[in-house]
Amino acid sequence: MRAAVVAEPYHVEIRDIPKPSVEANDVLIKVEVAGICGSDLHLFKGTHAFRKPPAVLGHEMAGTVVEVGKNVKKFKAGDRVTVEPQVGCGQCRYCGQGLANLCLNKKVPGTPSWVGTFVEYFVAPEETVYAIPESLSFAEGLMAEPLAVAVHAVRRAELKPGDTVAILGSGTIGLLALLVAKAKGIETVYCTDVVDFNLEMAKKLGAKAAIHALREDPVEKIRSWTDDVGVDKVIIAAGPGTIIDQASAITRRRGRITLVAMITKPIPVYTYSFVFNEQTLAGSQTYQSQDFEEAVRLLSTKEVDVSSLITQELSLAETEQGLKMLADKAGNIVKIVVQP
Ligand SMILES: [Zn+2]
Ligand SMILES: [Zn+2]
Structure with missing residues (x-):
């Protein structure tokens, strides 16, 4: 064959x-x-x-x-x-x-x-x-496979109804995480990317705002939209070297940041921001069978299109x-x- x-x-x-x-x-x-x-x-x-x-x-x-x-x-x-x-x-x-x-x-x-x-x-x-x-x-x-990655990331992110969320990166996983968050009833999701097409997709799929991370400053935008508090949860689905610090800067105190992007090179992190703001950084790797099952269910019921x-x-x-x-x-x- x-x-x-x-x-x-x-x-x-x-x-x-x-x-x-x-x-x-x-x-x-x-x-x-x-x-x-x-x-x-x-x-x-x-x-x-x-x-x-x-x-x-x-x-x-x-x-x-x-x-x-x-x-x-x-x-x-x-x-x-x-x-x-x-x-x-x-x-x-x-x-x-x-x-x-x-x-x-x-x-x-x-x-x-x-x-x-x-x-x-x-x-x-x-x-x-x-x-x-x-x-x-x-x-x-x-x-179902990439959707299961997103289902797992959203679960690791511990999203709750009423949360404000930012998803950094609007490639396949970022967009699927947006769809899963929306299916779970999360209303406020801000998305970022550096490609206009992906930002348009994010808007079309329900993002409250889609920010071009090179033309605008996501930190300034998101902080201004959240009364300078920051969002409750961030999911990182893109890998530029400044992404962890950016995530920390847009997350509220005691907020949670979930990293699903596979950044395989060491990048600098300003750790004091995590200490000062008591933020949590969690990793999310692929999925468990329960996530895969949930992904197939979300597709089959058309809760996620x-x-x-x-x-x-x-x-x-x-x-x-x-x-x-x-x-x-x-x-x-x-x-x-x-x-x-
Ligand atoms: Zn895959
Ligand atoms: Zn084993």
């Missing part, structure tokens, strides 16, 4: 690889769409923490079941599904608390133990497979082009999907 492989940094090849075999607990899925995500860019550039070239791209997908192993109960050929792309070891203290995202031995696609999703056929254990209804397109179905976020559909052969578009932010891009 065909697969999109990062052969070396900045170079994708379409290679022929063996179709996966189906074990007793496995579901074999014909991939209808796979999504390009920020972490695929890291693999493409050769900067990913544990996915190293040569590797098959992708961890987001939706498709049609073609075959199931003999122990599989919940699925049959023809079902429309998406996959939570992580399997915890099931043994460690984190797995014991339902925190497979923090498992030290978790299995994820795009590594030697599990091939990536930019393939014609993807195999996944039954427990990671979720049905998607006819009312959702496959592309909307694959959005992601259709406008799918901005490009490409063929598998155009994968490298899609990665370059995303790297250069060339054009109006939120989520690019490819059809193997």
